[in-house]
Amino acid sequence: MSKGKTLTFVLMDPPFEASRTTTAMRAIDAALRRGVNCNVFAYEGAVMLPFRHQQPHPNPVHGRDAAEEDHPLPREWVAGLMAMAKERDAAFNWVNCGLCVDERGAGDAIDGVQRGTPADLWKMASTSDNTVVVATA
């Protein structure tokens, strides 16, 4: 029923801080699995979600190396969403707010991430069937 529709998600939280990032990613994943086209506009700390240099780490307290710890990396979640979109033949656009990127030195994002402005968010929202803002708590 929802296949072919387009939704825009606006994310604000930085990685490794809040459960709402995980929940938002689950929602985007659920949309893509249905073949819903998805736009994501990331601003403020959320521009760090696809940052290329995130690294897994060991957990010496628990005696685990990096592989055993299998620390989740949001950049891999973003890449996973891109792969899911391809698999389900859905469009997927991730746009990082350029000013927020510059503030944080977050320019080196994974492949496929675009740089934009609030005008892009306006265009996304204007051409989507619906938009939801996942702001910080």
Add this chain to the structure above:
Amino acid sequence: MRELLIVETRDADEHRGPERMVDLAAGMVSSGVPSTIFLTENAAFAARRRPEGLAASAIAAGVSVAVDHFALQERAITETELESGVDPSSIDMVIEHLSRGNCVLWR
């Protein structure tokens, strides 16, 4: 507005916000707008049965209440602990509402 979905993430025992969202949803229902509260993350605790709890208040006001099955599992909350009338659901509910053009507030 066709329908309202409120995605509530906050623990009702730590924030006043969820109570306000119940007030908002109840007000919308009384104005003729069907409204649902989807409890996820720490808001899932409010889905448990308790006297004069958040879920019971919402349901009594005509608001539909659903809880994220994923959040229940994370917190080891079983469905037998849920307030009567609370519907265990999945995150797909959010996509359903968005796809139908309903207003979705993410709190």
